[in-house]
Amino acid sequence: MKALVKTASGAGHLEIRDIPEPVAGPGQVVIEVVATGICGTDIHIQRGEYNCVPPVVLGHELVGRVADFGADVSGLSVGDRVITETYFRTCGHCRACLAGQLNLCPERRSIGTHVNGGFTRYVLVPAIKVHRLPDSIDDTSAALTEPLACCVHGVLELAGVIPGDLAVLSGPGAIGLLSGQVAKSAGATLVVVGTKADEGRLQLARELGADHTLVVGQDDIVGAINDLSNGLGADLTIEAAGAAPSVSQCLKLLRRGGTFCQIGLFEAPITIEYNTIPMHEIRLVGSFAQVPSSWRRALSLIETGLVKTAPLVSSQRPITEWESAFGAFFTRQECKMLLTPVA
Secondary structure (H helix, E strand, C coil): CCEECCCCCCCCCEEEECCCCCCCCCCCEEEEEEEECCHHHHHHHHHHCCCCCCCEEECCEEEEEEECCCCCCCCCCCCCCCECCCCCEECCCCCCHHCCCCHHCCCCEECCCCCCCCCCCEEEEEEEHECCCCCCHHHHHCCCCCHHHHHHHHHHHHHCCCCCCEEEEEECCHHHHHHHHHHCCCEEEEEECCCCHHHHHHHHHHCCCCEEEEECCCHHHHHHHHHHCCCEEEEEEEEECCHHHHHHHHHEEEEEEEEECCCCCCCCCCCCCCHHHHHHHEEEECCCCCCHHHHHHHHHHHCCCCCCHHHHHEEEEEEHHHHHHHHHHHHCCCCCCEECCCC
């Protein structure tokens, strides 16, 4: 079967290769992939900015059908529509694992990074990581469950947004637009901030429920937040752009004692005015990936319609067109793209 493989470490080294189809062992499931989303992590791996274990098939945001399963698997049937959590293996006995923080296990191994992922036709995963999809959730919506679970983890489980909060989202990419919807689902007033290049995404943010959208270099963002907060500042800022100026702005917009949630990743070290954090008693929250509870809550948000994921998908392309898709991602020409298997 054809797969998009990272063949070696460093920048580049991505190509379509023929690889063997996986075979399910005890406690394992083979999923026939319907579609897999392109994540910023895949772009970072392509550019040599994120470690992986090559040769490895990329892709971890997938939806598919159960194709086969091994011994000791129950509750699943061939043909079931499913999604899968991304951690192929964790140690199960470290402090993080025992606390349910599987994302922080030092021995964590994930699909699309350490073991083969979803940019192919079949992917092998542990049965305990598989979630059956209700009929009410279509494949396109389900393909974004993983990034939504990441946003649930950051905004709800870590930052703890509550009804009545004034939340500012900086960076209206896919992660940002999902994070903003999560904040809205919890009862927050949402302000989305982007650049002039984000005009289309800001329009999408408004369609998805953002109360206000602001443009850097065009709107008086500090003044607008002061007006909305009676001069206090935002209760929560969510940084999803992965850019130093965005971080500085997020810190500036917070009220004293507010919460800053960092979800975006940076390409290189950044410099910020760090004294703002202790002097204003800012609660600084770093958020990485997701945990099992995030998946359950993400699926519930999609099923109830509180979060809409399908509108973020701007196109679907075969994996053989990965280069143009990665290029469109990097230049922000589209929001969320899915890659589909080829024969």
